[in-house]
Amino acid sequence: MLKTISNALCKVFSSKPKDQSTDTDETPSNSGMITVAKKRLITEDQHKISRRYLDDNALKVAYRLQDAGYEGYLVGGCIRDLLLDKKPKDFDVATNAHPEEAAELFRRGRLIGRRFKLVHVRYGRDLIEVATFRASHDSQTEDGENEHGKQCDSGLILRDNVYGTIEDDALRRDFTVNALYYCPKDHCVYDFANGYEDLKKGVLRMIGDPDSRYKEDPVRMLRAARFAAKLDFTIDAASEDPIRPLAPMLKRIAPARLFDEALKLLQSGHAVQSYKQLQRLELFEPLFPQVQVLLDDPHLNVPLESLIQNAFKNTDRRLAQRKSVTPAFLFAAILWYPTQLRMQTLIREQRMPPLPALHEAANQVLSEQVRSTAIPRRFSTSIREIWEMQLRLPRRQGHRALRLMEMPRFRAAYDLLLLRESSGEQLDGLGQWWTDFQNANPESKDNMVNSLGKGDKPRRPRRKKTKKPRQERSGNDS
Numbered sequence: 442m443l444k445t446i447s448n449a450l451c452k453v454f455s456s457k458p459k460d461q462s463t464d465t466d467e468t469p470s471n472s473g474m475i476t477v478a479k480k481r482l483i484t485e486d487q488h489k490i491s492r493r494y495l496d497d498n499a500l501k502v503a504y505r506l507q508d509a510g511y512e513g514y515l516v517g518g519c520i521r522d523l524l525l526d527k528k529p530k531d532f533d534v535a536t537n538a539h540p541e542e543a544a545e546l547f548r549r550g551r552l553i554g555r556r557f558k559l560v561h562v563r564y565g566r567d568l569i570e571v572a573t574f575r576a577s578h579d580s581q582t583e584d585g586e587n588e589h590g591k592q593c594d595s596g597l598i599l600r601d602n603v604y605g606t607i608e609d610d611a612l613r614r615d616f617t618v619n620a621l622y623y624c625p626k627d628h629c630v631y632d633f634a635n636g637y638e639d640l641k642k643g644v645l646r647m648i649g650d651p652d653s654r655y656k657e658d659p660v661r662m663l664r665a666a667r668f669a670a671k672l673d674f675t676i677d678a679a680s681e682d683p684i685r686p687l688a689p690m691l692k693r694i695a696p697a698r699l700f701d702e703a704l705k706l707l708q709s710g711h712a713v714q715s716y717k718q719l720q721r722l723e724l725f726e727p728l729f730p731q732v733q734v735l736l737d738d739p740h741l742n743v744p745l746e747s748l749i750q751n752a753f754k755n756t757d758r759r760l761a762q763r764k765s766v767t768p769a770f771l772f773a774a775i776l777w778y779p780t781q782l783r784m785q786t787l788i789r790e791q792r793m794p795p796l797p798a799l800h801e802a803a804n805q806v807l808s809e810q811v812r813s814t815a816i817p818r819r820f821s822t823s824i825r826e827i828w829e830m831q832l833r834l835p836r837r838q839g840h841r842a843l844r845l846m847e848m849p850r851f852r853a854a855y856d857l858l859l860l861r862e863s864s865g866e867q868l869d870g871l872g873q874w875w876t877d878f879q880n881a882n883p884e885s886k887d888n889m890v891n892s893l894g895k896g897d898k899p900r901r902p903r904r905k906k907t908k909k910p911r912q913e914r915s916g917n918d919s
């Protein structure tokens with residue numbers, strides 16, 4: 442990754458930076474804070490973005506807008522990533538057409554969102570997001586509300602549909618490197634916030650006053666951690682300083698949005714680096730409070746940190762190999778020890794048998810977790826199954842091993858078992874046994890199971906139910 446970035450930076454540096462640009466003044470301000478938009482054109486021979494890496498559908502959308510008399514640019518992360526020689530995750534288009542006007546131009550256009558209205562244009566599996574230029578909320582009334590925008594006392598933006606010019610729009614974006622616009626007409630990159638220079642330096646700089654920008658939308662703090670991890674950038678000191686004190690503001694964000702952000706951080710191939718940044722910036726706690734409490738406990742006697750790190754390494758490796766990953770596995774691993782510790786407490790203090798104790802612990806841990814990151818039900822069901830399988834995997838006698846292997850969550854459960862073992866949990870070689878068992882032929886499988894011995898204690902014969910006298914039975918029985 443470092444190589445890619447250094448290549449990319451070389452590429453950017455090799456373009457003649459200052460002399461060829463058409464800007465008038467490219468230094469931000471003495472404090473480094475970007476508060477006014479100053480247009481600078483980066484020509485094609487400078488930015489060297491090859492046209493064949495630009496998404497055809499995004500270009501189609503931008504041309505369609507321009508043909509209809511509006512402005513249309515490719516903007517944000519896609520331009521940032523192309524300048525860094527990275528493959529963009531998605532392509533966004535910005536325009537001065539209002540969402541309703543833009544939606545009308547596209548047969549496949551759909552108006553979406555309330556808090557932030559935009560248009561989705563779908564081409565098969567490809568989705569292009571078309572956003573109208575946004576302006577700041579300065580023009581609002583004293584109570585922080587007008588027809589199109591709404592901001593609460595803490596500065597949090599509740600509705601963001603105040604439209605403006607491209608300059609306004611640039612200043613409303615989060616980081617300078619995310620405020621670069623590609624114009625398909627002249628093939629230039631328009632830079633209004635000195636993002637091109639920051640990109641060359643590998644710096645993430647919040648546009649405007651970082652403190653208020655994080656208060657407007659605390660998710661920007663998670664985005665800082667994510668881009669620092671993904672791009673291997675440093676966060677400018679003034680942009681980093683407010684993060685730790687403001688981290689608790691993330692608790693006000695809708696858990697469904699935080700779940701999406703958590704996945705972007707942990708399932709985009711940079712989970713290890715993202716976790717490092719989240720911890721460094723004290724942002725892991727608002728996402729996984731129960732886990733952080735344990736991580737901070739000096740008497741913790743389970744290898745939690747190691748399990749989390751290994752789960753992230755494993756996820757990054759799988760994504761690098763283009764293998765699938767599921768949030769269920771990741772969350773099952775992250776929350777395994779909080780659940781196991783709670784289960785042990787229930788067994789010890791309430792004398793519950795292990796399985797009901799696990800079910801109860803799972804209920805408690807998951808219902809606490811969804812207050813931070815909403816976990817869709819399809820995933821939480823799988824998480825419970827993966828955990829339940831951890832209790833079943835040691836019980837392999839008779840036909841059980843073969844039956845377990847056929848269960849839908851076996852593979853994920855086996856992977857979690859291996860992670861637990863490689864993280865330092867003592868499981869008497871159970872992971873290796875399952876690895877060998879899966880590779881063994883039917884005869885060896887029989888031998889492996891037979892050599893386990895009887896294992897479980899024989900069950901006590903059930904007591905025969907004594908028939909109650911007829912008159913005591915409920916009326917429905919007859």
Ligand code: ATP
Nearest residue numbers: 517518519530531533613614615619620658660661
């Ligand atoms: P990636 O797609 O690689 O995750 P991105 O920067 O493209 O990164 P998106 O979520 O796709 O991120 O957003 C597209 C653009 O919209 C960003 O580059 C940024 O300019 C702007 N943006 C997104 N979220 C915010 C936000 N919370 N505050 C301000 N601007 C934002």
Ligand code: MG
Nearest residue numbers: 518519530531
């Ligand atoms: Mg994007």
